[in-house]
Amino acid sequence: MKKAIIIILIFGLYAVSNGQDKYMSKTGHVSFYSKTPMEVIEAHNNQVATVINIKEGTIAFNLIQKAFKFERALMEEHFNENYMESSKFPKCTFSGKFKDFDLVNFKNTGSYKVVIEGDMNMHGVTKHIKTNGTIDVKNGKIYGKSKFNIKPEDYGIQIPGIVKDKIASTMEISVDITYVPFK
C-alpha cells in the first residue's frame, strides 16, 4: 500500500513538473513595419501560436499569414495575393533554441537578455536566423519580446519596380508574447 502511494506520488510529481516545462500563447502579437519617404505600412497579427520548452530551451512559432490586419483593404489584398501568396503558403513557422539558456531562470522573477537562433520558414523558403530578445519572468508568466529585420527578397518575395519606393527593402518585425503555463 505504502509502495503504491509512493509510486502514485512520483508519477504525480512527474506529471506536474512535466506540465510546467512548457509555456504557451495562442494570442501572441507579431507586427511588421515598413517605412519609406512615400509610405508607411504596418500590420498586426494577434493570433500567433507559440510554445517555449524551458527544460530543453526550445521555442516554436506558428503564424497564419491571413491573420495579419492592415488598415487598408488594398494593402491587405496585395500582401496576401501578390507578396505572401497566402493561399499557397498559409503559414510562417519558426523553430529555434535559446543560446546559453542555462543562464535564464524561467521560474524566478527576473529580466534577461537572450539570443535566439533557429529556422524560419516563410513563403516556402527556410532561412536560418539569429535574433536578440528579452525575457521577463513575472507572476508565473513569461513575457517575451524581440525586434529584428528581414528582407522580403531573402524569402523569394519580389517587389515590383513600380512600388519599390513605397515598400521598404527591409521590414522591422516586432514580437510581443505573454506565455502562460501549458495546461
Place this chain on the structure above:
Amino acid sequence: MKKKIIIIVSVLIGLGIIGAGIGFYFFKKPVKDFSQSSVDVSLTAKSIYTEFLKDQNSASAKYVTTDKTIEIKGKVSEIKKNDDGSYQINLDVGDPEGDVCCTLTMEESAKAGNIKSGDMVSIKGQCTGFQELISKEVVMIRCGISK
C-alpha cells in the same frame, strides 16, 4: 467650333476627376468589416472543424481565400479577455483536443460581457485558417455576435 472644344475639354477633365476619385476611394478603402457585414456562409462549429481536420487545403479554399463572411453556430466552451481588451470566445467542436477560436472586434467585445460558458451563440467573422501548434483550432478574427 470653339464651344465644341470647350465642351470636350471640360468633359475630359470631369472624367479625369471622377476616375481619380474612384482610384483614391479604392486606394483608401478600409478593410471589410466582417463583424457587421451580411453572412455568406453559415455552419456549425463542429462542421467547419471537421472539414479542416479532413482536408485543410480544400477547407481553406472554401472559407479562407474567398474572404467570405462566415457565421459559426456553437456552444461556448471558454470566454476570456485578451491583454488588449478584446474578447476571445472558443466554441465546442465535440473534440477535447480542438475548438473554433473567435476573436471579437473591440466594438463587439463591449457587448460580450454577459456571454458565459455553455451559452449557444452565433458568431460571424473572417476565417483565417487552421492552427495546430498547441491544439487543433479553426481561427476566426474580426468577429461580431450574430444573434
